[in-house]
Amino acid sequence: IRRVNTHLPYHIVIFGATGFTGQFVVEEVARCAAEGTGLLKWAVAGRSRPRLEDVLRRTAEKLAMPELRTDIEIIVADVSVEESLAVMCQQGVVILNCVGPYRFYGEPVVRACIENGAHYLDICGEPQFLERMQLEYHSKALDRGVYVIGSCGFDSIPADLGIIYTQRQFKGTLTAVESFLDIISGPEVIRTTTAFNSKPQPSFIHSFIHSFIHSFIRHLYRFIPPSSSSQSFLFFSKEMQQYVIPFMGSDPSVVRRTQRFLYEEQQQSPVQYSAFVGVGGLLSVIKLLCGGLLFWVMVKFSLGRKLLTTFPSFFSFGLFSKAGPTTKQIVDTCFSMTFYGEGYSEGTDPAEGRPNAKICTQVVGAEPGYVATVSALVQSAFTVLNELHSLPRRGGVYTPGAAFCQTGLIDRLHNYGIKFSVRSRQEEAAGAPTSM
Incomplete structure (x- = not known):
């Protein structure tokens, strides 16, 4: 906290604090503020003051922190009212945007943050929005010294930083990685507010309709190199002991944008990446x-x-629900993301043979949607507050891996329940055949 602009009223402003995820973010910030030795000044923001007051009341009761009801400021802001967003952004060092779907409501907040000098973090999992923000706002954010960092939650933080962690642990040149996501225990229920929306064009449906346009944009700007995986759409994974399919989320987009950044800015050898998710038995x-x-x-x-x-x-066989997960489902659920990488050991010339070394790493954590995501977002915010000097350049629009690759975020996450570890290493004679 010592390294941020002290003239602003608040270090962190949680925008969308009355939403289902936003309420968890409020709880996590309150806990971290109570644990810290420094004085963290934070506020909540949203459209309805009474609902924001209710969130603070319930959080105060749950955490036994009655002071929250009087000490935490409320800012009334609406994505449809530009002036209200400007007032909010002028009061915070970091804005945590929890208002989605981002393709509908995210851009006004990004624009307001850049114009008013506030750093922006979100938990977006919509590749179209993330890539468009980089295309349209990177130069503006760089000029204003503002950081815009999307996807600071599950699943992109474990995937993006998991690849960086794997690169660091690999003794040589890592060339390709496949990740396998497994959601363990008490079935994860996805709220319709994150995948569907009551508007005429729901976010999830909108994403499906515009998938071809998104593919064209990716090809046009060459953001994402082709995957190296030769796996079919559906196959049985011996490692996971279940059937898996390609992961349809934002991970591939985020990771490959990070790899492009590391190649262009730090001359690191890029990693080809493929992501899969377990779907269970037959x-x-x-x-x-x-x-x-x-x-x-x-x-x-x-x-x-x-x-x-x-x-x-009914139509998703229980996967999507308007009610959201119960407390028991949240407690009983956890995730693991396993990375299988291959490349060339130290002293091996990649031009002289096939990859001769392998590594297996893993990222594990608690319930992904409302526990791991919240921890990742809040720790990302603390990283911006405390390690601003370690972020690239002096501003811009970045992926988590690009923004935080030189910071201690992985250690922060490790201390807050998202564990990174090496499971195995293997090295073969140079030129010997290997397979993923």
């Missing part, structure tokens, strides 16, 4: 295929889209 595969086909058909028609948003649990 019965789960059948449900997935049936659900995917059903979704593909329904999303093409207005009636189908309306049914998907009205009855998400």
Whole structure:
């Protein structure tokens, strides 16, 4: 905290504090502020003062911190009112944006932060939005000395920093990595507010419709090199002992943008990356295929889209829910992300043979959606506050890996329940055949 602008009223402003995820962020910031030795000044922001007051009341009761109700300031701000966003951003060093879907509501906050000198962090998992913000706002943010860092939650923080951790632990030149995500225990329920929206064009459906446009943009600007994986869409993983499919989230986009940054700015050899997620046994595969086909058909028609948003649990076999996960589901759920990498050992010339060394690393943590995500976001904010000198250049739009590669964020995350570790290393004779 000593290294930030002390003339501003607040170190952290949580925008969207009344949302389901925003409430968890409020709790985490309150806990971290109470644990710290420095004086952290923070505030909550959103459209409704009464709802923000209610969030502080419930947080104060849950954490036995009655002072929260009187000591924490409330800022009324709305994404549709530009002046209110400007006032909010003028009062905070770091804005934590928890208002999604970001493709609909994120850009006004990014723009307000840049224009008013506040650093911006979010938990976005929408590649279209993330890449467009970099295209349109990187130069502006750089000129204003503002950092805009998206995807500071699960799943991009474990994936992006997991690759960087693997690169650091590999003794030689890492060339390719495949990651496998496994959600363990009490079924994870995804809130419809994060995947669906009550607007005429829900975020998830909107993403599906514009997937081809997104692919064109990626190709046009060459943000993402092709994957090196030769795996089929669905295959049985011996390592995970279950069927896996390519991961459809933002991980590949985020990781590859980071790798491009490290290559261009630090002349590091880039890693080719493929991401997969476990789907379980044969019965789960059948449900997935049936659900995917059903979704593909329904999303093409207005009636189908309306049914998907009205009855998400029924049409997603319980994966999506308006109610969100219960406390027990959150407590019983955890994740593991395993990375299988290969490359060339120290002293080996990549031009003289095939990769001859392997490494397996892992990132594990608590429930991904509302525990790991919140920890990652808050620790990212503390990293900006305390290690601003270690961030690249003097501002700009970055991925987490690009922004935090020279900081101690991995150690911070390790101390807050997101553990990074090396599972195994293997080295073969130069030129010997290897496989992932």
